[in-house]
Amino acid sequence: MRTAEPRPAGLRRDTAVDAARWPDVAAPPHASRPRTAVTAAVLRRTLDRLPLRARFAGLAEAGRGGPLLEVHDPHRFHARIGTHGLIGFGESYLAGEWDAPDLVAVLTVLASHAADLIPAPLQRLRGLWAPRRPGAQLNTPRGARDNISHHYDLSNDLFALFLDDTLTYSAAVHESLPARWETLAADQRRKVDRLLDLAGVRDGTRLLEIGTGWGELAIRAAARGAHVTSLTLSGEQRDLALRRVRAAGLADRVRIELCDYREARGAHDAVVSVEMVEAVGAEFWPVYFRTLDERLVPGGRAAVQAITMPHERLLASRDTFTWIQKYIFPGGLLPSTEAVERCVRDHTGLTVARRDAFGAHYAETLRLWRERFTERAGEVAALGFDETFRRMWTFYLAYSEAGFRSGYLDVQQYLFTKEGPAR
Template structure:
């Protein structure tokens, strides 16, 4: 993704953007003076009462003090936010039109007040101004393959630059805070082992894993003597997971299949799925949980790890085209605790036997990933990822970390059980 001759710079001169690669970032959308002025007034009203210090190019500032947010190009920022809401907010950061010395701190302030930033009258008109999710991102079998590939097939080498040696791309479980990079791999194993214990995985257990990642859970399950069938739609992940299973000496007990979860067959004693439900989409949550039910033998146990968000915010976001769905996880939607409970209750014979939340651990996991990613920016660039991509991923990791630090996001480990005698 190297920048080409057609790159253009944001007005503030901060970032040269390849217009061919990033057309919606290269130039702000055209917006009328009236719309831009209205947006500026709404933004200023929202910012003036926040514990932020918002600095403008003319030397003026807003806010009640706190983390600094530098608004380098207010006109472009207001044009983007007025036309595209939070999508424009993220694209404005990618373009360098605003920045923050402590990005996570600034975003945490905003995340903690997510439901209050837009005035109530505009919230009620959300269906008019918010962009709708494109049909192309629906998680049909074909759509899921495209959506998964766009993120997980970027480059195994890219993920290896900021993940620990386990290549686990989900929340770790630490003994205490602050977390240290040298303890991350052990914390990932602690998370995996807890899920395996919840599912009672042991010698001879037949395990179905939905969402392979790079294979660490399957490898650890096989090391206990289990036989694992692991499903993924990512060719990059599948290839490396097989290599890692072979290197660990458990290839004969791990089968990694390029297969949609809806195509799974057979019966298993345990089903495990780590941060997969977020990629399914609300439309297909009933299908996903029915697959867990159908593949699980009577008396079996399913252990899931899932990111969750407040129910009312999930309902507002479920049909909206967000910055995350545009640039990071197309087709994705984070469920609420209520949505998981309702779907399990209404569409399966499973019972939610246990649920444990540990969002603070995800904030620390993301901090370690973000610091590693930004600290190895030169190596990311050497892989062919340009500055706009690096700002995109820095924003994604910081935005996610802020969500957990503010309590807007949480992460849960679930135990779902199936009665030995069907109801």
């Protein structure tokens, strides 16, 4: 077992990294001096084109001016990036080797230039140097259970610390921007109701929900008089969602199953799935969308909320192992709108009847979560999550917010319809 190495003066951490829990953060790679020097030169040329300031301890600044990225340990910073690319960039932040007074602003600049951060010659050789996704993260029925558990079974208490009272972990539709914490629960209910309206959920509707979350959508659908079957792979989520359903007095209308979407059975008037397709993996997108089709009766409707990325970035990175996959969502991959619509066209009998984008709203939802998480860092620590975890979660929320603020990411609400007589 490796032990945490002593940290050079100036690193912004309060405690050493637990090497047993975070081996690749505790021990930076042993990159050769020439490789580190080449990485530093390439990185400086890249930074000099960007509207930010990169300040390196003991070295000259880089960048054209803007939000500050402060590198406390340039050698380790360059060694990690030169060896592990963007995974190394994130791990360097977890190690406290760099920081930023406004982390979202720095990451927004980088996300805005995602297509050209890596020089064109290296982009063309991506297949040779970029790490490949581990086979263990493939979303087979067994792999999907492990991948979902990695994130969603962390602790219900952890999620409750930064989510609103609805425990809704997806983009809200805000009444106004910028959003306010005081209205987040109402904004989340507005989003849920909008999806239920799209799917035509009403009294008597037989609704299939793929991805339960903590039960808010199932509860609101049942309150309309629907009969809900909801599927999840997270035992922690299922337990709490069932308690919330019982507390709402709706246990006779909601069934929550610990079940893979591929195991879904029965005929349903409507299907709703909120930010679930991102956990499916490109290999299984056809199966996922066929499931929507096969479970719907003729004339049925499916409402799907999905985070999307540009199609050209999907093509460039779909086989690459990323920081998000390593630390946050193993097996995850964001589709593009082109990939979604092509998959629906080629593998189902569904029709894309409507698509609404609201990425600016997700940026605000993430800001509220991030601020809440920061405010309650002491309570997160009391749950047993160490400083490295807290830096990881902060980076994840800021990284995601930056993606939406830059326009690199978007979020869509889709309506798919199935031919047949109207219900």
